[in-house]
Amino acid sequence: MDTRSNHKAGSSASQWREWLGPFLLVALFLALSAWTWRKWPDLLVDFGRELYVPWQLLAGKVLYRDIAYLNGPLSPYLNALWFYIFGVCLTTLIVINLILTAVVTTAIFFLIRRSCDRLTATCSCMVFLCISAFAHFTFTGNYNFVCPYSHELTHGIALSILMILLMSGSIQRKTVGMLVASGFCLGLVFLTKAEVFLAALAAALVGIVLTIGTQRRSGGRAIVLLCAFWAAALLPAAFFLAYLIRFMPIAEALRGIAGTWQYVFTASLLDSPFYRESLGISDLGTNLSTMTRSIAGLLFLAGSLVALGLITKKLTTKFLLMLSSLVLLALSLLVKISPTPLFLVPEPLPLITCLGGVALFIRCIKNRCEPQIIARLTPLCLWAVFAFFFLGKLMLNPKFYHYGFGLAMPGAIFLVVLLVWFLPSFVSMLRGRARLLRVLLVLFLVADLGYYLLSSNIAYSHKTYGVGAGPDFMLTYEPSIDARGPAVNKLLGLIEQTVPARASVAVFPEGAMVNYLSRRPNPTPYINFMPIELSIFGEASMVRAFQAHPPDFIIFLERDTGEYGVGPFGIDPAYGKHITEWVENHYEAEWLAVGKSLDEHYFSISVRNLKRTVNPGH
Numbered sequence: 001m002d003t004r005s006n007h008k009a010g011s012s013a014s015q016w017r018e019w020l021g022p023f024l025l026v027a028l029f030l031a032l033s034a035w036t037w038r039k040w041p042d043l044l045v046d047f048g049r050e051l052y053v054p055w056q057l058l059a060g061k062v063l064y065r066d067i068a069y070l071n072g073p074l075s076p077y078l079n080a081l082w083f084y085i086f087g088v089c090l091t092t093l094i095v096i097n098l099i100l101t102a103v104v105t106t107a108i109f110f111l112i113r114r115s116c117d118r119l120t121a122t123c124s125c126m127v128f129l130c131i132s133a134f135a136h137f138t139f140t141g142n143y144n145f146v147c148p149y150s151h152e153l154t155h156g157i158a159l160s161i162l163m164i165l166l167m168s169g170s171i172q173r174k175t176v177g178m179l180v181a182s183g184f185c186l187g188l189v190f191l192t193k194a195e196v197f198l199a200a201l202a203a204a205l206v207g208i209v210l211t212i213g214t215q216r217r218s219g220g221r222a223i224v225l226l227c228a229f230w231a232a233a234l235l236p237a238a239f240f241l242a243y244l245i246r247f248m249p250i251a252e253a254l255r256g257i258a259g260t261w262q263y264v265f266t267a268s269l270l271d272s273p274f275y276r277e278s279l280g281i282s283d284l285g286t287n288l289s290t291m292t293r294s295i296a297g298l299l300f301l302a303g304s305l306v307a308l309g310l311i312t313k314k315l316t317t318k319f320l321l322m323l324s325s326l327v328l329l330a331l332s333l334l335v336k337i338s339p340t341p342l343f344l345v346p347e348p349l350p351l352i353t354c355l356g357g358v359a360l361f362i363r364c365i366k367n368r369c370e371p372q373i374i375a376r377l378t379p380l381c382l383w384a385v386f387a388f389f390f391l392g393k394l395m396l397n398p399k400f401y402h403y404g405f406g407l408a409m410p411g412a413i414f415l416v417v418l419l420v421w422f423l424p425s426f427v428s429m430l431r432g433r434a435r436l437l438r439v440l441l442v443l444f445l446v447a448d449l450g451y452y453l454l455s456s457n458i459a460y461s462h463k464t465y466g467v468g469a470g471p472d473f474m475l476t477y478e479p480s481i482d483a484r485g486p487a488v489n490k491l492l493g494l495i496e497q498t499v500p501a502r503a504s505v506a507v508f509p510e511g512a513m514v515n516y517l518s519r520r521p522n523p524t525p526y527i528n529f530m531p532i533e534l535s536i537f538g539e540a541s542m543v544r545a546f547q548a549h550p551p552d553f554i555i556f557l558e559r560d561t562g563e564y565g566v567g568p569f570g571i572d573p574a575y576g577k578h579i580t581e582w583v584e585n586h587y588e589a590e591w592l593a594v595g596k597s598l599d600e601h602y603f604s605i606s607v608r609n610l611k612r613t614v615n616p617g618h
Contacts, residue, residue, distance in 0.1 A: 021122035025105060028126060032134040033098060036456075039463040040094075040147035042140045043476045043484050044557065047147050048513025052527060054079035055088050055516060062247045064256035068525040068537055072191035072259035073240050075151035089471035094146060100158055101133045101145045107161045108413065114168070115380040116421040119438070123420050123445055124413045127344065130449045132409040136459040137401035137452075144405060152259075153406045156196030159189045163200060164382045167207040171214055172375040179211060179225060183232035191236055194260040195407070199390035203382045206361060210378060214368040263536055272532070273565035278403060280396025287396050294347030301342055302423060309427040309437035341448035343419055343441070346398040349411035350391050356414060357384035380417065387411040400452070416445065468492075468517050483603045490593045491555070491605050492518055498590070503552040508583075509569040509576060511557045523549040531564040531575060539578050546582060554587050554608040586611055 041047040053067055057080040063073050079093060086092040105125050113121035133145040142149035163185035170178035182204070189200045208229065212222045237257050244253035255262055276282040360381035367373040387410035391398055394407050419441045428434035463475045465485040476485040495518045499505065505520040509529040515522055524545040526537065534542070559569065566572045570580030587608035 018118070021118045022109070024122060025109070025125050025129070028129055029102060029105065032129055036134050036136070036144075036146070036460055037475075038094070038473060039136070039460050039475045040134075040141055040144050041090075041474055042142045042149075043467060043474070043488060044511055044513055044559075045140050046142045046149035046510075048511065048516055049528060050079070050148070050151055051090065051093070051516040052512040054083050056521060058083050058088060059521070062244070064244065064252060065248045066525055067527065068533075069256070070260055070263065070533075070536065071150065071152045071193055073244070073256060074188060074191035074236070075155050077240075078155065079151060087471070090468070090474060091471035097146045097148075097154070100154065101129075104145070104158050104161060105129060105133070107158070107165060111161065111165055111168075111379050111383065112413070112417065115376050116417060119442070120417055120421045123442060124416045126449060127412050127416050127445070128409060130456075131344070131400050131412060131452050132405050134456070135400070135405050135452070136456040137405075139459065141459075143402060148406075150193065152192035153196060156189050156192035156200070157406060157409070159185045159192070160196060160200040160203070160386060163189065164203055164207075164379060164386060167204065167211070168375075168379040168382060171207070171211050171378050172371070176225065176228060180228050180232045182207070183229035184235060187233035187236040190233070191240060191257065191259070194264055195390065195393050198392065199386045199388075199410075202389040203386040206357075206385050207378070207382050210361075210364055210368075210374070210381070213365060214374050272535075274532070274563050277563070278393055278397065280394070280398075284396065291347040291350075291396075291398075294345050295351060298343065298345060298348050302419065305437050305440055306423060306427055306432075308440075309424075309434060310430060310432040341451045342444055344412065344415065344445060344448035344452070346400050346404060346408050346412070349398050349408060349415060350388065350395055352418060353384050353388035353391065353411050353414050356418065357381060357388055360384055380414075383410060384414055387414050419445065472517060487593050487603055487605055488514065488517075491607075494591065494593065494607070495520065495553075499553055504549075505553045505555060506546070506551040507555045507557060508579070509557070509559050509561070511555060514555060514557075520553075523551055529569065529576060529579065530559075531561060531566050534576065539576070543578055543582050546579070550586065550610055552610055553590070554583050554610075556604075556606045556608075558603045558605070583608060 053063075053069065053076045056067060057063060057076055061067055063069050063076055067076075069076065079096075082092050082096050083089075086095075105128060108128055109121045109125050111121075112124045135144050137143070141147065145154050148154045163182045166178045166182035166185065170176070170182065186197075186200055186204050190197045208226065211225065240257055241250075241253055244256060248256075273282065280287040360377055364374060364377050364381055367377070390407050390410055394404055398404065398408055398411070400408050400412065420438060423441065424434040424438040427437050459477075462477050462481045464478045465476050466473055467476050467485050467488055468474055476482065479486050491514065495505070495514075499518070499520060501519075503520060504523040505515055505518065506522045506524065507514050512522075512527045515527070524542070526533070526542050526545055529542070556569070561568065561572075561575065566575040569576040588611050590607040590609040592607070593605040
């Protein structure tokens with residue numbers, strides 16, 4: 001009887017531990033969703049495109065023919081599908097992206113648990129949710145998974161994680177079907193963004209090497225596997241090519257499918273201050289110095305805790321508790337004094353993902369005849385390779401804010417694995433107090449996450465002003481912080497009263513959100529006139545498009561473009577001058593809306609109406 005009772009108690013405790021991590025993650029997911037509800041997008045920057053393009057595709061336009069687009073076709077058409085099924089509104093994308101975030105969280109949990117344990121998987125998912133999925137570290141929104149600046153990035157990440165899961169599963173179970181499915185996922189990633197595909201391709205190539213090396217395939221069998229994988233990878237591109245050539249020449253369709261790859265090595269982009277800053281080459285010495293100090297600091301702190309785990313292995317429990325309290329107190333004071341987190345820092349990520357990926361690959365090759373070791377190490381190996389190459393755009397300036405919410409996220413999770421799993425395992429192998437080390441590391445990771453949540457709260461707490469209506473309602477900054485909200489509301493009201501429902505509108509230099517919220521489309525293929533778009537598509541091509549299809553109304557919005565190394569649109573001779581001159585010749589002032597922005601300069605919105613007495617083509 002006692003034996004059965006003990007067995008039931010042990011089984012209940014085991015089930016409780018099994019579900020504790022997922023329960024905490026569900027609670028965290030729901031809490032973050034409620035805390036950040038409808039505060040995710042930026043009012044004018046980037047995300048308007050993510051709403052406008054699928055809306056126009058659903059209205060009958062064709063990507064690349066009717067809409068000039070820089071990325072692959074997967075995300076716009078997928079979002080158009082959601083709009084077709086659930087209705088054209090912001091709420092549709094919010095719900096779909098929350099589901100995607102939950103799926104990505106689940107996939108990360110299973111991937112890390114397969115290689116490590118429940119605690120490491122839970123910590124990894126907490127990091128994903130706090131510094132990536134629901135983050136808001138900059139004034140501009142959009143750098144999160146719910147309303148991202150580019151769905152190609154979030155969709156690409158989700159498909160890459162699925163590819164890693166399928167490929168590692170095929171290595172473990174020796175199933176061709178999972179390998180083919182992983183190839184299909186890789187093909188879908190190609191249709192998103194170049195930086196995502198590059199990282200996914202690197203992980204896939206390592207996975208193929210491990211697949212052939214661990215399964216002892218014959219030469220003929222290996223060729224069959226490779227053919228099946230790459231044939232599946234080509235299918236998504238072939239499908240979209242077959243669709244697009246119905247509406248455009250095959251060369252144009254191929255360029256569209258290539259997406260950002262055709263612009264990767266454009267000289268004007270490589271020389272852009274914006275991308276030089278992202279890469280870290282604009283201030284190389286400072287960035288390298290910062291990375292060196294951060295790596296040294298992380299090694300010192302981690303080494304100190306490892307030493308603590310080793311020197312306390314013979315101490316009594318009472319003394320150990322007292323010592324732990326002193327250590328926690330000392331480090332807590334350090335956290336209070338330090339303006340940055342202790343362990344969860346981005347600067348060391350390129351080094352640790354590179355070294356970790358190489359070490360895991362070597363160990364996989366050495367243990368290729370040990371199925372259990374291969375099953376555990378393969379997911380981490382592929383993850384480390386993916387994480388390293390995904391940092392390429394931030395290699396010398398890694399960060400969690402801006403693009404780092406996506407590009408640095410896999411590296412951050414690999415850092416969590418090193419801290420919560422590998423370091424305690426190393427101490428345990430030396431018969432030290434691994435549990436003590438693990439508890440301390442988890443506590444400090446949670447403290448670091450608190451730091452990042454407080455950083456996000458700086459922006460979220462000020463997003464109390466509503467813009468839009470019904471299912472398109474969103475919260476943006478209060479007027480004392482940013483005048484764009486009241487100004488855009490005033491603009492939308494004037495458009496509703498003044499601009500006919502079937503009229504067309506173009507917004508300069510960036511304002512697709514205005515087109516979407518007012519439901520007035522731009523008649524030209526060009527919906528964004530930022531320096532990058534002008535450099536890629538050419539200002540002369542844009543002027544010709546406006547001459548061929550002049551909008552009924554032109555709207556100029558104030559936009560700071562200093563990060564691109566140019567002055568205001570139409571004022572700086574090197575930026576939008578020809579478009580502005582054409583507008584001046586063919587449009588007359590209609591009305592002006594003015595607000596006040598954070599830097600105390602006026603935020604202006606000016607609207608111009610087409611001069612009907614003038615032939616717009618001349």
